[in-house]
Amino acid sequence: MNSSKIAIYPGTFDPVTYGHIDLIKRASRIFDKVIVSVAHNKSKGVLFSVAERVSMLEDAVREIKNVEIDHFEGLVVDYVKRSGSRVMIRGLRMLSDFEYEFQMALTNRKLADNIETIFMMPHEDYSYISSKLIKEAASLGADVSNFLPKKTEMALRKKLKKAR
Numbered sequence: 001m002n003s004s005k006i007a008i009y010p011g012t013f014d015p016v017t018y019g020h021i022d023l024i025k026r027a028s029r030i031f032d033k034v035i036v037s038v039a040h041n042k043s044k045g046v047l048f049s050v051a052e053r054v055s056m057l058e059d060a061v062r063e064i065k066n067v068e069i070d071h072f073e074g075l076v077v078d079y080v081k082r083s084g085s086r087v088m089i090r091g092l093r094m095l096s097d098f099e100y101e102f103q104m105a106l107t108n109r110k111l112a113d114n115i116e117t118i119f120m121m122p123h124e125d126y127s128y129i130s131s132k133l134i135k136e137a138a139s140l141g142a143d144v145s146n147f148l149p150k151k152t153e154m155a156l157r158k159k160l161k162k163a164r
Contacts, residue, residue, distance in 0.1 A: 005032035006085040007118070010076045012039050013053045014046040015152045016060050017134060019126035023091050026120060028064050035083055036061065038071040047135060047159055060149045077112035085115075092119045093127050135160075 007027055013020060013036075027034045038053045048056070050071050057069045072079040080088050088108070090101050105117040121127065129147050138144045138153075139160050145153055 006083065007031040007034050007087045007089050008076075008080045008083055008085050009034055009036045009089040010039055010072070010079065011036075011091075012041055012046060012131065013057055014048050014131050015053065015134070015148060015156055016056050017126070017129045017131055017147050017152075018149070019091065019093065019122040019129040019147075021060055021149070022122045022126050023089065023120050024061055024067055025064060027089050028066050031087070032066060034064075034067045034089070035085070036067060036069050037079060037083075038069070039076070040071060040073040047163075048155070052155065056149070056152045056155060059151050075111065077108050077115050080115050081112065088115060088117050090117055090119050092121050093130065139163075 007030070009024060009027060011020065024034060024036055036057055038050055038057065040050055046053075054069050054071055061067045061069070070083075076088065080086070090105065092098055092101055101117075101119065105119075108115060108117060122129075134144050134147050135156065138156050144156070148156065
C-alpha cells in the first residue's frame with residue numbers, strides 16, 4: 001500500500017471521546033488506512049492502562065473497516081516511519097490547542113522532514129470535549145454519556161469508583 005494512503009492518528013486517548021471518534025471517521029474517508037495509536041506517555045498521568053485504552057478504541061471503531069488500533073513508545077515520528085506512513089493526523093479543538101500542536105508539528109518536521117502533519121477539526125458538537133475535562137466531570141458525578149461511547153463511560157465510572 002502506498003505510504004501516502006496510510007495515516008497515523010497518535011494520542012493518549014485517556015479515554016476515547018466522541019471527538020476522537022469523529023476525527024477517526026473523517027480520516028477514514030480520506031485515507032485508505034488509518035492507524036490509531038495509543039501513546040505510552042506516562043508523563044501525562046493517565047487513568048487507563050495502554051491495554052485498556054486500546055480495548056476501548058477497538059470497541060469504539062469496530063465498524064470502521066479501514067481503521068487499526070495500535071500503541072507505541074518513543075518518538076511518534078519513529079513510529080510513523082515504522083508504520084509505513086508519511087502522514088500524521090492531529091486534532092485541533094479550540095485555538096488554545098493550536099499553539100501546542102503547531103510547536104509539536106514544527107519539532108516533528110525538524111526530526112523527520114518527510115512526515116507531514118495534517119490538522120483536523122472535530123465537528124463543532126465535539127470541539128470543546130477533552131478527555132481531561134470529561135474525567136474531571138465524571139469524578140464529580142456528572143453524566144458524561146453525551147461525550148463517550150457506552151462501554152468507555154462504564155469503564156470510566158468503574159475506574160473512578162475504584163480510585164475513591
